[in-house]
Amino acid sequence: MNLSPNLNIALKEWAVVCSALEAGRQIILLRKGGIYESAGEFEIEHRQFLFFPTFLHQNAAMLKSADITPVTEEPRQLKISAAGIITDIVQMPSRAAMDALDDQHIWSKALIDMRYNYRPANPLYLLLVRTWHLRDAVTIANTPAYAGCKSWVPLENAIETTGASPVLDDDAYDLRRRTIFDRIA
Numbered sequence: 001m002n003l004s005p006n007l008n009i010a011l012k013e014w015a016v017v018c019s020a021l022e023a024g025r026q027i028i029l030l031r032k033g034g035i036y037e038s039a040g041e042f043e044i045e046h047r048q049f050l051f052f053p054t055f056l057h058q059n060a061a062m063l064k065s066a067d068i069t070p071v072t073e074e075p076r077q078l079k080i081s082a083a084g085i086i087t088d089i090v091q092m093p094s095r096a097a098m099d100a101l102d103d104q105h106i107w108s109k110a111l112i113d114m115r116y117n118y119r120p121a122n123p124l125y126l127l128l129v130r131t132w133h134l135r136d137a138v139t140i141a142n143t144p145a146y147a148g149c150k151s152w153v154p155l156e157n158a159i160e161t162t163g164a165s166p167v168l169d170d171d172a173y174d175l176r177r178r179t180i181f182d183r184i185a
Contacts, residue, residue, distance in 0.1 A: 001085055003132055008158040009046045010080065012151055015053035016066050017106065021131040022051075022082045024167045026105045027176050029127040030115055031151075044089060044127075045152055051082045051131075052146070052153050062111035074142055081137035083161050087177065088128040090184065098124070100183040104176070128180065130173055135163035 013021075013029065020026045055071045092098055098112055115124055138159050146153050168176065 001087070001130075003083055003085065003161040003164055004048055005162045006158040006160055007048060007050050007083055008155045009048075010050040010052035010153045010155055011046075011084070012052045012054050012146075012153055014058045015055050016058055016063060016068055018051045018053040018082065020106045021084065021129065022133065022167060024131075024172075027128055027130065027168070027173065028101070028105055028180065029129055030107075030112075031125045031127060032115055032118060032122055044086065047086045049084055049152070050080050050155070050159055051084060052080065053078060059111075062108050062114070063106055064108050066106070074147070076142055077139050078142050079137050079139050080159055081134055082167075083132045083134060083164060084129040085132070086127050087130055088126075090126040090128070090181075092124045092126050093184065097184040098126075101126075101180060104180060126180075126184075128177055131167040132161065132164040133167060134159070134161060135165070136160075 017026075017029070021029075054074065056074050058066075058068050058070075060066045060068055060070075095112070095116055098116075140155065140157075143156070145156075166173065
């Protein structure tokens with residue numbers, strides 16, 4: 001699957017996680033219902049999106065190791081440097097299945113516990129994401145319209161993705177994807 005030539009939807013995610021995706025350190029995101037969305041739960045409204053790095057709620061205790069500086073507000077400007085395509089959505093069958101993926105992500109056991117324990121009746125979903133480096137990063141103003149606890153952010157202007165390159169080539173991504181499916185089977 002190829003990226004659309006322009007995207008104007010961004011997914012808000014911790015900046016440190018965006019960096020891990022851009023470095024090829026991980027290809028997964030976790031989502032669970034309960035944050036504010038149009039229907040009251042996380043929705044996969046967009047299979048293709050830009051990454052919108054957030055800083056305010058990053059928590060070093062929720063990461064295996066991280067050199068993050070706590071902030072009291074989001075920056076006035078953001079650099080958009082990557083896009084993603086969700087290739088698979090998998091309902092995680094158990095905590096044991098998530099533990100089998102420990103080397104596939106940067107999150108601490110405390111974050112995984114928090115995700116499972118928050119609204120335990122709601123399933124935890126694993127999103128497999130193929131990440132693309134934009135040919136040219138774009139700096140945007142971080143306007144009040146982008147603030148708040150929402151996952152999807154419609155950007156004021158579309159960002160060109162023509163010339164973007166995948167972080168992992170086809171073979172490397174397919175191998176990581178198969179490894180994840182094998183471990184949670």
